[in-house]
Amino acid sequence: ETGVTQTPRHLVMGMTNKKSLKCEQHLGHNAMYWYKQSAKKPLELMFVYNFKEQTENNSVPSRFSPECPNSSHLFLHLHTLQPEDSALYLCASSLTGAPYNEQFFGPGTRLTVL
Amino acid sequence: TQLLEQSPQFLSIQEGENLTVYCNSSSVFSSLQWYRQEPGEGPVLLVTVVTGGEVKKLKRLTFQFGDARKDSSLHITAAQPGDTGLYLCAGAPGANNLFFGTGTRLTVIP
Numbered sequence: 001e002t003g004v005t006q007t008p009r010h011l012v013m014g015m016t017n018k019k020s021l022k023c024e025q026h027l028g029h030n031a032m033y034w035y036k037q038s039a040k041k042p043l044e045l046m047f048v049y050n051f052k053e054q055t056e057n058n059s060v061p062s063r064f065s066p067e068c069p070n071s072s073h074l075f076l077h078l079h080t081l082q083p084e085d086s087a088l089y090l091c092a093s094s095l096t097g098a099p100y101n102e103q104f105f106g107p108g109t110r111l112t113v114l
Numbered sequence: 115t116q117l118l119e120q121s122p123q124f125l126s127i128q129e130g131e132n133l134t135v136y137c138n139s140s141s142v143f144s145s146l147q148w149y150r151q152e153p154g155e156g157p158v159l160l161v162t163v164v165t166g167g168e169v170k171k172l173k174r175l176t177f178q179f180g181d182a183r184k185d186s187s188l189h190i191t192a193a194q195p196g197d198t199g200l201y202l203c204a205g206a207p208g209a210n211n212l213f214f215g216t217g218t219r220l221t222v223i224p
Contacts, residue, residue: 004156042118042214042215042216042217043157043202043214043217045211045212048211056211090156090157091156092156099145099164100144100145100147100162100164100206101145101206101211101212102147102159102162103159103204103212104159105149105156105157105158106156107154107155107156108154108155108156
């Protein structure tokens with residue numbers, strides 16, 4: 001596989017469920033990001049990891065819990081979500097130290113919370 | 115938060131027409147990127163502009179960075195149905211995170 005992959009592509013869950021989103025990058029990058037994309041809102045940065053260390057948490061509710069075991073993998077653990085959390089969740093990666101922080105995105109996970 | 119406003123929000127044109135999309139901010143950015151996102155996919159980087167006044171061309175797409183590095187425009191000549199998508203600008207205030215614009219959803223009708 002090449003680029004940035006995300007699984008699952010679609011997820012429907014109830015408010016009491018626990019699920020996880022997975023992201024994997026095959027680009028040799030060392031920074032990874034989670035974004036939330038909702039209708040009528042700009043892309044919202046959620047979390048940033050550099051060399052497996054979390055460097056940014058953009059005031060995200062604790063029902064979203066990220067995990068970055070290595071520079072190639074990123075997870076987003078979900079529990080007791082709300083219907084307003086329904087959105088497209090995008091993962092991206094970039095090369096720390098590259099001049100312009102150009103980011104490469106995965107195809108996203110379309111999440112629906114019932 | 116550094117807000118990037120894009121206009122228009124929606125644009126529907128006939129194949130063969132020209133169009134311009136704008137990205138404006140009150141903040142200065144060291145670089146600005148344009149992405150295109152097709153339905154069901156993530157954004158794909160089109161171009162990065164870094165110098166005030168810079169103009170870059172990518173086939174029928176022309177990107178310009180404002181002299182003050184606060185705004186940018188994307189001009190498409192002779193639009194084609196394959197240009198349909200969500201166009202996002204993203205500003206980098208420094209070497210770290212990106213701030214994404216509000217987006218312009220373009221539909222090119224055959």
